[in-house]
Structures are given as structure tokens and as C-alpha cells.
Amino acid sequence: MRGMDGEPQRPSSRGDRFLAHRGLIALCCGTAMAEAFLLIVLAPGARALAPQVSALPPLAIFHDLRWLYSTQRSWLAFGLLLAALLVARAALNTALVRLAWPAHLPPPPLAALRGAIVVTALACLLISPLVSLTFGPCC
Amino acid sequence: MLLIALPLSHAGLAGTWWRTLPPLSAAWWLLAEFCVLTVAAAVSTALPPPDAVAVAGLAGLVNARAWYGLTAALARAAVPAPAARAPAGAAEAVAVPLGGHRIPAGPMALAAVIAEVIALTRLVFVFSGPAATGHPQAAVAWAAGTGGAVPARDAVADAGRDPVLEVAGFGSWCCGQDHALAQALPGTVVQQFSYRGTDHRGQPLPYGSKASNLPLPQLGDRIAAQVWRLHEETGKPVDIVAESEGTLGLDAMLALHPDAPVGSVVLLSPIVAPGQFGYHSTGSSLVTRDELHALIWFVGGLSPFGTSGAQTLINSVNSVGARFAAVAAHHAPVRLLEVIPLADAVTLPACPLPPSVVVIPAFHGELLGDPAALHTVRRFLTHQPVTGAPNLRATAEIVAAAAAAWRMPESATPSPPCGARSGVPGSGHGKS
Numbered sequence: 001m002r003g004m005d006g007e008p009q010r011p012s013s014r015g016d017r018f019l020a021h022r023g024l025i026a027l028c029c030g031t032a033m034a035e036a037f038l039l040i041v042l043a044p045g046a047r048a049l050a051p052q053v054s055a056l057p058p059l060a061i062f063h064d065l066r067w068l069y070s071t072q073r074s075w076l077a078f079g080l081l082l083a084a085l086l087v088a089r090a091a092l093n094t095a096l097v098r099l100a101w102p103a104h105l106p107p108p109p110l111a112a113l114r115g116a117i118v119v120t121a122l123a124c125l126l127i128s129p130l131v132s133l134t135f136g137p138c139c
Numbered sequence: 140m141l142l143i144a145l146p147l148s149h150a151g152l153a154g155t156w157w158r159t160l161p162p163l164s165a166a167w168w169l170l171a172e173f174c175v176l177t178v179a180a181a182v183s184t185a186l187p188p189p190d191a192v193a194v195a196g197l198a199g200l201v202n203a204r205a206w207y208g209l210t211a212a213l214a215r216a217a218v219p220a221p222a223a224r225a226p227a228g229a230a231e232a233v234a235v236p237l238g239g240h241r242i243p244a245g246p247m248a249l250a251a252v253i254a255e256v257i258a259l260t261r262l263v264f265v266f267s268g269p270a271a272t273g274h275p276q277a278a279v280a281w282a283a284g285t286g287g288a289v290p291a292r293d294a295v296a297d298a299g300r301d302p303v304l305e306v307a308g309f310g311s312w313c314c315g316q317d318h319a320l321a322q323a324l325p326g327t328v329v330q331q332f333s334y335r336g337t338d339h340r341g342q343p344l345p346y347g348s349k350a351s352n353l354p355l356p357q358l359g360d361r362i363a364a365q366v367w368r369l370h371e372e373t374g375k376p377v378d379i380v381a382e383s384e385g386t387l388g389l390d391a392m393l394a395l396h397p398d399a400p401v402g403s404v405v406l407l408s409p410i411v412a413p414g415q416f417g418y419h420s421t422g423s424s425l426v427t428r429d430e431l432h433a434l435i436w437f438v439g440g441l442s443p444f445g446t447s448g449a450q451t452l453i454n455s456v457n458s459v460g461a462r463f464a465a466v467a468a469h470h471a472p473v474r475l476l477e478v479i480p481l482a483d484a485v486t487l488p489a490c491p492l493p494p495s496v497v498v499i500p501a502f503h504g505e506l507l508g509d510p511a512a513l514h515t516v517r518r519f520l521t522h523q524p525v526t527g528a529p530n531l532r533a534t535a536e537i538v539a540a541a542a543a544a545w546r547m548p549e550s551a552t553p554s555p556p557c558g559a560r561s562g563v564p565g566s567g568h569g570k571s
Contacts, residue, residue: 051198058144
């Protein structure tokens with residue numbers, strides 16, 4: 001018997017259904033809906049971006065960087081916002097990994113947060129040129 | 140973006156990600172999420188703003204499913220079988236790679252992707268880009284039906300319609316265009332605009348592909364000078380067919396020379412809402428500006444135009460492009476047609492297209508070489524009805540709404556080009 005991901009399902013994993021991960025569902029839906037609500041109030045033209053806040057890491061970081069690049073006005077503000085972004089995104093991703101982790105397997109250690117920050121920083125570095133390219137149409 | 144994201148799709152979800160390539164399921168979930176988020180953007184843009192909360196909730200559910208599927212696949216791969224049956228306290232087990240090798244497969248895949256992107260960019264310029272230096276021929280005005288170049292004054296005698304000034308886009312050269320417009324308009328004087336200006340007889344000076352790197356005010360001035368010269372020679376208003384960068388120059392001309400004797404205007408592959416997105420609309424974002432300059436420098440180095448090949452133009456667009464476009468939009472009545480290739484729909488703002496827009500199935504640039512576009516332009520300039528394909532308009536609007544997911548956040552839809560619309564294609568007055 002195989003699961004949706006093409007992996008053989010072990011007997012212990014049969015009880016690990018997606019809908020049982022209520023915390024994961026609540027966090028993903030809640031953050032997306034919260035951002036959508038804020039954008040409707042503050043920037044309705046940007047409401048299409050809201051669901052990306054809880055997307056998989058590369059897409060979510062692309063979302064974060066576009067907001068960072070469109071709001072910062074100085075190197076100091078950029079540095080502070082980037083640091084906050086790194087910590088917040090790494091923390092959210094770590095929480096989502098733990099909530100998505102199969103119930104029958106040992107969860108990842110909290111020390112994974114440190115690695116998540118490094119990974120987030122690396123992803124920011126690699127994706128930031130793409131963010132710059134999304135600025136204004138020119139010729 | 141997806142090429143860069145793919146090697147990172149499993150990053151951070153497992154401690155040993157850098158030693159492994161992402162599993163197939165990671166690529167699948169990333170692509171599935173990209174599609175779902177794109178559709179969600181289109182739907183939330185089409186619905187009233189309050190409905191965006193519900194759309195975000197549904198997309199969030201898909202996000203949760205993607206996290207669950209990806210994490211489960213990585214957990215199974217990272218945790219040895221015995222650990223799967225171990226008590227929950229044995230958390231360290233997840234950090235042990237199955238393979239045990241220390242080859243940085245993840246970073247190597249990233250490096251390969253980046254190298255591939257750079258190589259593809261270079262290849263695109265090599266195989267489809269314009270010549271680095273043209274071999275300008277003599278300046279000409281083309282009178283349709285003569286079969287060759289003739290001096291403008293001689294051509295005027297045979298001209299039955301308003302003269303037409305053709306303003307080619309970035310990287311063009313004079314006079315290397317294929318005269319397609321002149322051949323499509325019998326009895327009409329068609330003159331090419333020169334980015335270098337005109338000689339003492341009012342003839343466009345030959346120029347190479349690098350001459351189009353001009354600040355917008357200077358570009359607007361030169362277009363106006365050539366328009367006035369054609370007007371003086373013919374006594375008629377001058378129709379303008381502008382493409383890509385030429386549409387920016389036209390905006391500059393209409394903003395700086397509102398009295399220029401302009402008749403009908405055709406915009407091909409127009410640059411929509413220039414300078415309205417990005418840092419100049421939100422403040423002086425130094426980081427973005429510096430990074431964008433570095434990027435332009437790098438990509439320019441891969442192109443035939445060199446590291447500073449478009450810098451002057453881009454800086455000018457960022458500083459005055461939005462203002463010129465706004466002023467031009469309120470210009471005194473101009474009969475207008477905008478021909479937008481479907482591929483450019485990803486750059487359009489998410490709002491209903493104005494009636495002056497016709498969408499054709501094509502890529503950006505050199506639309507006069509496209510028979511459908513040339514036919515549309517000819518009908519418009521000869522005052523015949525222009526009807527675009529309604530299906531393509533709807534498709535372009537859907538693509539524009541979906542692409543909003545991956546553009547810079549906009550606090551509001553840009554105006555122009557979004558705004559009140561009425562009329563039928565090609566009959567609109569005033570630049571919308």
C-alpha cells in the first residue's frame with residue numbers, strides 16, 4: 001500500500017492523517033487569513049499576496065522579501081527589518097515543520113531553529129536578485 | 140524563480156538538507172503550491188476585497204497540505220527505520236543522514252542552477268538580441284509604394300494621408316527596419332524616428348543599437364522635433380507608431396510638448412505604468428536601488444549593450460517615467476490604439492483593460508513583423524474599425540490577475556493605465 005507521496009505506508013503511519021494535524025492547518029490558514037484581512041484594510045491592491053505567508057519556504061521567503069524591499073527606506077531600517085524577518089520566518093517555518101511532523105516519528109529538536117535561520121538567510125541571499133527584478137517594468 | 144526555489148524546496152525541513160537533493164515529492168509540492176497560489180491571486184483579485192480572506196483561508200489549507208506532504212516525505216527519508224519505532228524522546232535520530240556522505244549536493248545543485256540561468260541569459264542575447272553595433276544606412280523617409288527610400292520632401296508630394304512617424308524600441312537601429320509599415324500604407328509618408336535626432340534637412344540621422352540609451356526628456360524632445368518637422372513639410376498632423384521604449388518617449392513628448400501636432404497614436408508592446416511599481420513609489424529604498432543597479436550592470440555585461448547599456452534610460456524611467464505617463468494620460472484628445480502582445484499580460488496591472496487595447500498572440504517587441512499586428516495597425520491608421528479578439532482580452536486580464544501573485548505589492552492599482560473605461564477598441568480619445 002502506498003500513500004499520496006509515493007512512499008510505502010508503514011503500519012504506524014496509517015493513523016497519521018492530514019486532518020489530524022489541526023495545529024498545522026490552523027497556523028497555515030490563520031496566518032494567511034490574518035494577512036489578507038490586514039491587506040484589505042491597509043493595501044487592498046496587494047491582497048493577492050496574502051496566502052503566500054504560510055507557503056513552503058522558497059515561496060514564503062519571496063513573499064517576505066518583496067514586502068521588505070517595498071517598505072524599507074534606509075540601510076539601517078533594512079538591516080533591522082531583515083533581522084526581524086529572518087527570525088520570524090525561521091520561527092514560523094520551524095513551528096510548521098513540528099506541526100507537520102508525522103506523529104509516529106520523533107519530532108525534530110528545537111535546535112533546528114538555528115539551522116532554519118541559516119537556511120532562511122541563504123534563501124534570502126539567493127532570491128533577492130529575483131525580487132529586484134520584480135521592480136518596475138522598464139524596457 | 141522556480142529554478143532557484145527547487146533546490147531549496149527541502150531546505151530547513153531536515154538538518155541534512157545540504158547533503159541531499161530534494162525528493163521528487165518536494166518538487167511536486169512546490170509546483171502545486173505555485174499553481175494554487177497563482178490561481179488564488181487571480182480569484183482574490185476578481186472577487187470583492189472582503190472575499191480575499193476566504194480565498195486566503197482555502198489557499199492556507201493547501202499550504203498546510205503541502206507542508207504535511209513534504210515534511211512526511213523528508214521525515215521518512217531522514218529517520219532510519221528503527222527510529223521510526225523509537226519513543227518520541229529520541230529526537231537526535233532525525234539529524235542522522237541515511238547515506239552518511241558529506242557531499243554538499245544541495246549547494247552544488249544551486250550552483251548548477253545559477254550557472255544555467257546565466258548561460259541561458261547569455262544565449263538569449265546571442266541568438267535573439269539585436270546587433271551590438273549596427274551598420275547604419277542613409278537616413279530615409281519611406282513613401283509607401285515607391286519601393287525604396289526617397290527624400291521626405293519628394294515623398295510628401297505623393298502622400299494622401301497623414302504622415303506617420305515610426306518610433307522603434309530599445310536596441311533598434313536606423314534604418315534597418317523592414318519597411319513593413321510603409322508597405323502596408325500605400326500613399327503615406329512613413330518616416331523612422333532617429334534616436335540621434337535629425338540633420339539640417341530634417342532627415343533622421345543613422346544610429347546604432349546603443350543610441351537608444353537616452354534619458355526620457357531628451358527622447359521626448361527629439362521625437363517632438365521630428366514630429367514638428369514632418370508637420371511643417373506636410374501641413375498635416377503626424378500619426379505616431381511607437382513601440383516599447385518608444386512608448387515611453389511618446390509619453391515624455393506628450394508631457395513636455397503638449398502642443399505637438401499629433402494625430403493618431405499606436406502603441407505597440409507599450410511599457411505599462413512605467414516607474415509606478417518599486418522604490419520610487421514607496422520612498423527612497425537604497426538597498427533596492429543599489430541591488431537593481433548591480434543586477435542591471437551584471438545582466439548588461441551578458442548582453443551586447445554592455446554593463447551600462449540601459450542604465451541612463453532605466454534611471455530616467457524610475458525618476459520621471461510615472462510622472463510623464465500620468466501627464467500624457469490627460470493629454471488633449473489623441474486617437475489611440477494599444478496593441479499588447481499576450482506575453483506582456485504578466486506585466487499588466489490587475490484591472491479591466493481599457494477599450495483602446497487590442498491583444499494579439501505574440502511576444503514583446505517588433506510587432507510590425509507580425510501580420511496580425513500589422514493588419515490591426517493599418518486598419519486603425521486608415522480609420523477602419525478595429526476589433527480585437529474578445530477571448531484574448533479576457534485571457535490577458537486573467538493572466539494579469541494571476542501574475543499579481545508574483546509581482547511587487549501594490550497598495551492600489553496604478554493609474555494610468557487603470558481607471559474609468561468606455562467606448563470600443565481603437566476609438567478612444569485621450570491616452571488612457
